[in-house]
Amino acid sequence: MTLRFNMPSSFRVPALHRSRRSTHRLRSFHLSPTEAATSFKRVDPQASMGGTNPLPPERTKLQPNFVVPLSGSTIVTLAxxxxxxFVISVSLAFLGAHIEDPYYKDSxxxxxxxxxxxxxxxxxxxVDVDEPSIxxxxxxxxxxxxxxxxxxxxxxGSNVCGLPSSTLKIFVDNADEPAAIYDPSTIPVHKETGHRRSIQNLVQFDSDHVLDVHNARLYPFDSYFLTSTLRAVDFSNTSVPIQKLxxxxxxxxxxxxxADVESFSNATDGTIHPSRDIDIHVGRPGSARFFAxxxxxxxxxxxxxxVGHVILARRVSGMKPLFKHLISSGAILVLLPQLRNSMPDAPGLDGVLIDxxxxxxxxxxxxxxxxILLLILAVREFDIIGIQAETRQKQLARTLPSPSPSPAPSYSTPSRNSMRRFTGTKDSDSTCSFVxxxxxxxxxxxxxxxxxxEKWEKDRMAKYLTGQFVFPPIQRTFAHRPQASSQATAKPSMFHRRLNTMTRLMEAGQVPRSHCLHED
Incomplete structure (x- = not known):
């Protein structure tokens, strides 16, 4: 036997604090009141005691809010x-850059x-890669x-090295003419300090060498190699050994x-001339390779x-998005040569590997x-022109009266949907004239x-009924309904026949009565 019961008020839980998964919401029709109360106490004991369900501990704790809203001006100021x-920190790299490497002093x-x-x-x-020369x-x-x-x-920075005290002639790669002539008597002396002035044109000279460029096409991993020999003599043509290059x-x-090595050369008269050779290896630094x-x-x-612009331009509609893709692609086309020229000491456009x-x-x-973007733009322009022309034609067709679709003219019938127009005037005899x-x-x-x-027959019958076949044509009037037999007999039989015929047509619905306009 099924027992029905109502939950006691002491066992009810406030709606705002009921547990989502509590079973006291479902009232079983197969439990006695005692069993239902026991089940309710087991599920939610605090609610059965009249209390409320405590919130989860993670909800009772207040979550601290560390997000501080910043205004736009604050963000710009911080930026x-x-x-x-950042600029100041990077600029510190220039401090101390003028200090020479102690390697030269030690050497x-x-x-x-x-x-x-x-x-x-x-x-x-x-190093001139385009020449190529060093x-x-x-x-x-x-x-x-x-x-x-x-x-x-x-x-x-060396206190044991300075300018030579003897005259010298420097020959590069066994040339006939010396590349430099050094005379210590031409070196000026500072008047106040008494120290010798090192004039560059008096103590320095340039030498040009042709580079080996068989790896030049591997930029930025290109490398070059150079070998050269130098020989020094005094003014009396006595060889002076060069100790370091x-x-x-x-x-x-x-x-x-x-890397330098000691060498010598034999003259035609059998004289041995000591010389010094140098091997120079030239390569790109790591920073230049990284940036390139x-x-x-x-x-x-x-x-x-x-390429992505082309794909997106084919999928979007409208001219404005297409213009954005076209402008972006054109800017990239102009930017690519600038990026190529921005590579550090890059060779010309000679077909190197990186090109x-x-x-x-x-x-x-x-x-x-x-x-392709230009072609898409042209196609869409032509489509828009065609759509605009078609729209103008439709608007023009709406403003102008449209001609009859069929070659044969439409003729009016006495029915409701015909194009025939009747005007009627009610006279003293309550008759209606049709025109x-x-x-x-x-x-x-x-x-x-x-x-x-059939249309011709109906038109001929209508003319006949209105008296248009009488010569001269007269406007015949007749009543909707015969008023009296005396009036019908007083009129000619022709009018009686026309009246009866018109009445039958109006009763049959071929000539609506609304076509007959009455005037008081």
Whole structure:
């Protein structure tokens, strides 16, 4: 037997604090009141005691809000401060850049200690990849007390090296004419300090060398190699041994590695002339390679963006989005040559590897993308022109009266949907006169259709009923209904026949009564 019960008020839980999964909401029809109360206490004991369900501990704790809303001016101010701090931090790299590397000082001191004599130091190495050639600016130095000109020490931070004290002629690569002539008597002396002035044109000379460029197409991983020999003699043509040949090792766009070896050459008279050879290895520094590859990657990314512009332009509708894609692709087309020229000390557009796999394909793909976008723009322009022309034609067709679709003119019938117009005037006899204002149908011919013949018959019958066949035509009037037999007998039989015929037509619905306008 099924028992029904109502939950006691003491067992009810406020609606705002009831548990979502509590079972006291479902009232079972198969439990007794005692069992239901026991089940309710087991599910929600605090609610059965008249209390409320406590909220979960994570909800009772107040969540601290650490988000501080910032206004637009505050964000811009912080951005400006961060930018200034970044610029100042980067600029600190220039501090101390003028301090020379102690490598040169140590190298010169070592020469003065182990093998004093003449030293040629290459203070500048100009690498011209487009020529290709290398220009080295040599400084004539001497290390050791017996070879240094008095009051000329302190070159490159070394106190044991200075200007040579003897006259010298320097020959490069066994040339017939000396590349430089050094005379210590021409070196001026500072009047106040008494120290020798190092005039560049008096103690320095340039030598040009042709580069080996078989790896030039591997930019930025290109490398160059140069070998040269130098020989020094005094004014009496006595050979003076050169103890050291070295150059700077870091230039703006190249790393220079040098190695010198002692050598000699045999003259035609059998005289041995001592000389010094140098091997120079030229390569790109790591920073130059990084920036060149980064610009190379950026160029390819921009090229892929132009391809994406073409794909998106084919899927979007409207001219405004298409113009955005076209402007962006055109800007990329102009930007790619600038990125190519921005590569550090990049060679000309001579077909190097980075241009074969980078610049030339990028320009081709980007140019094709721009051409495709222009074609899409032209197609959509022509479509818009066609739509506008069609719209103008439709508007013109709406303003002008449309001609009849069928070659045969439409003729009026006495029915409700016909085009015949009747005007009637009620006279003293309560009669209605009908006047046909429509164009009569043509007479039937051998090729006329049954519909045309029927229209002609109806038009002829209407004219007959209105008395248009009487000559001269008179306006006949007749009543809707016969009023009295005396009136009918007083009129001629023709009017009686016409009246009866018209009445039958009006009763049959062929001539609506609304076509007859009455005037009081």
């Amino acid at each position: 400006i401060i961060a930018s200034i701090f 010169l001191d070592k020469v003065a200690e182990t093998s004093p004599g003449i030293v040629l130091f290459g203070e500048s190495v100009d 220009t080295i600016r040599w400084s004539i130095l001497a290390c050791g007390q017996d070879f240094v000109l008095p009051e000329s020490t302190g070159v490159h 070295t150059t700077v090792d870091i230039m703006s766009s190249f790393d220079i590695g040098t 590859l980064f610009l190379f990657a950026i160029s390819w990314v921009l090229t892929h963006i132009t 074969t796999i980078g610049y030339f394909p990028q320009m081709i793909i980007t140019s094709i993308a721009v051409v 046909n204002h429509s164009r009569p149908p043509p007479s039937p011919s051998r090729n006329s259709t049954p519909d045309e013949i």
